Amino acid sequence: MTEFRRPAALLLAGAAMLSLAACTPKGETPDPDTTTPANEGAAAPDAHPTCTTIIPETLVADFKEYGLSAIEEPFAFGDPATTKVEGGITCKWGNPEVPTDHGVQIYGWAPMDESGREKWTAFLTEQGWTHSEGDGLEYFGDPFAEGGMTYAFGDGFVIVADTEDALPLVSFPAS
Structure with missing residues (x-):
């Protein structure tokens, strides 16, 4: 890929993500016919999340x-050696031919029981992440980038995306 086509490809990938993301403000209910709602509960015990099952099939197809x-x-809250969540996954979508962190899309899902939720929300609070609540979720946002990397805790799960607006794309199993 030429030096000039790389930025264009990354911009197209970003545009695809944004066009598919239904940016519903917290507290409003998304239209189920046009969006993928955040996970409404834990997955079946024998199900395993993958990079193609935690986001909509149409988004996977567009990325490919x-x-x-x-x-x-x-799935981790930092260094996987010390903050890994068993049974979870984080997926970084990007172009493997382009050595960069620009244009990378991040989505993650993990099961989360109440004791894990207490542990990790306390950890994020101690690290200075901003806290808010809405539409049945508890949000923790990157303290250095408003609207950036955000974790959302629900009943039996936690999700993450590289932007708060992308959180509605993450669910398991994907709806």
């Missing part, structure tokens, strides 16, 4: 069409 692929990592 733009030459993007997913790097699968453990």
Whole structure:
């Protein structure tokens, strides 16, 4: 890919993500016919999240069409060696031919019981993450980038996305 086509491909990938993200403000109920709601509960015990099952199939197809692929990592609140959540997954979608962190889309899902929720919300609070609540979720946003990386805790799960507006795309199993 030429030096000039790389930025264009990354912009197209970003545009695809934004066009698919239904940006519903907290507290408002998204239209179920046009959006993928945040997970409404824990997945079946024998189900395993993957990079293609935590976001809508249409978004996966668009990413692949733009030459993007997913790097699968453990779900963590920082260093996976010390903050990994068992049974969870974080997916970084990007172009493997472009060594950059720009244009990368991040989505993650993990099961979360009440004791885990207490532990990790306390951890994020101690780290200075901003806290808010709405539409049945408890949000923790990046303290250095308003609207940036955000975790959302629900009943039996936690999700993460590289932007708060992208959180409605994450669910497991994807709806």
